[in-house]
Amino acid sequence: MAEKYVIIGAGAAGSAAARTLARLRPHDEVHLFSNEVLPTYYRPGLPDMLAGRLSIPHLKIADREHYARVGVFLHPEQVLELDPERQVAKIRGGREESYDRLLLATGARPFVNPNWGGRRLQGIFVLRKLEHLPPLEAALAPDSNVVVVGGGIRALQIAEALTAYDVRILLLVRESWIGYPLFTKPQGQWLRAHAEALGVEVRTLDEVNEFLGYEGRVIGIRTKAGGMLECNTVIVCMHMMGDMRIAQRQLEHADGFLVDEAYRTSVSNIYAAGDAAVARADAQAPRWRGWERAAQHGVRAAYAMAGLPSPPPLPPLVIAGRIFGVSYLHLGEPPLDVLLSHVEIEKSELGIAYALRSDGTIRAASVLGFAHCHRAMAEAFTRGRVVEPPLATLLDANFDWRTGHAV
């Protein structure tokens, strides 16, 4: 009898899992739930969109037609909670969806500390989804005072994007340097100089104590060091934890659902992958939450759900980007092996594909695994001689990176 797989969340992990399951189990049913208007897009491109460098067609990865073509039933609906006893997911509006096996790929949730008292104040934003962009853009009137809270790579990307606006930008960072833990202290200090050259003010070793408001709007931040920062817009970009709202009561968790090496949660037919999941074996260890890793785990979770013993091995972790005019490349878990400015990163306009170049030659590349990104990368390749295959190929192990076609 056909099995029924239900996947909640169509981001990097959920989309990868759904497509892989549809390929591995063409006679089973794969149902994918998304509560976003555009189910699958390249989330790390949101700061580029804020800066006006990319738009939705660049970020779009898969829509309803795409999923129909590959044999996935897409449901643009929000799942409210799970009933593991009855093996059903309860959907907003009252309907229920039954499942044999279910994957939680709900991603992460931005954290705004409720003790800061900003709950009822206008002017405080997070940036995690497409829908967060329009209200934020509308708030960035000329001469606004914007504080970005957080010093990790996402906060830096957002601060850099804001340099495209006529606003004052202050980065409020708890640590003693920016970019922690991806960058070491000397690298962080070097980045800071680049940020300041672009007009971004940086305040380290300080953090929010309390938001200050007047007539329902944020007007400032009182910091732990005792200072008062005047601002009318705050973007909070701090620690994210797995979005566990639909099953937090039923499943064991830390800052994500705890999973074993086969992506199984504490309920044996419920799996979790991507930012929503934490490996039980190293729940306390620092980890990199990123797009490619989430997609790779999604593929491997699909193999486990399909009962196949040999999922594709995890390729080496590649983290690459460009921030404040500085390129960086990571091969391996941070903070090891970061090379700054030794590579040129190509972000193709046709899609999101990184080609890492030096001396005009593409030495290695990282592809995101969706068809149009493959094409984008193939195009990038034609402009340089490729000396190594992609370091991280995701969804289609069968993709031929020389031709840009699936084999």
Ligand SMILES: Cc1cc2nc3c(=O)[nH]c(=O)nc-3n(C[C@H](O)[C@H](O)[C@H](O)COP(=O)(O)OP(=O)(O)OC[C@H]3O[C@@H](n4cnc5c(N)ncnc54)[C@H](O)[C@@H]3O)c2cc1C
């Ligand atoms: C601003 C920003 C910049 C980033 N930059 C980088 C970067 O440079 N490099 C990098 O590697 N990573 C970056 N990331 C992180 C990367 O985007 C995530 O690690 C990755 O998207 C995680 O994939 P995921 O599938 O686990 O979750 P997500 O991509 O977040 O997808 C989860 C999906 O599930 C949906 N969902 C949740 N609950 C429900 C529900 N109950 N019902 C239906 N749908 C639901 C969510 O709306 C979402 O669409 C960035 C993230 C942000 C926000």
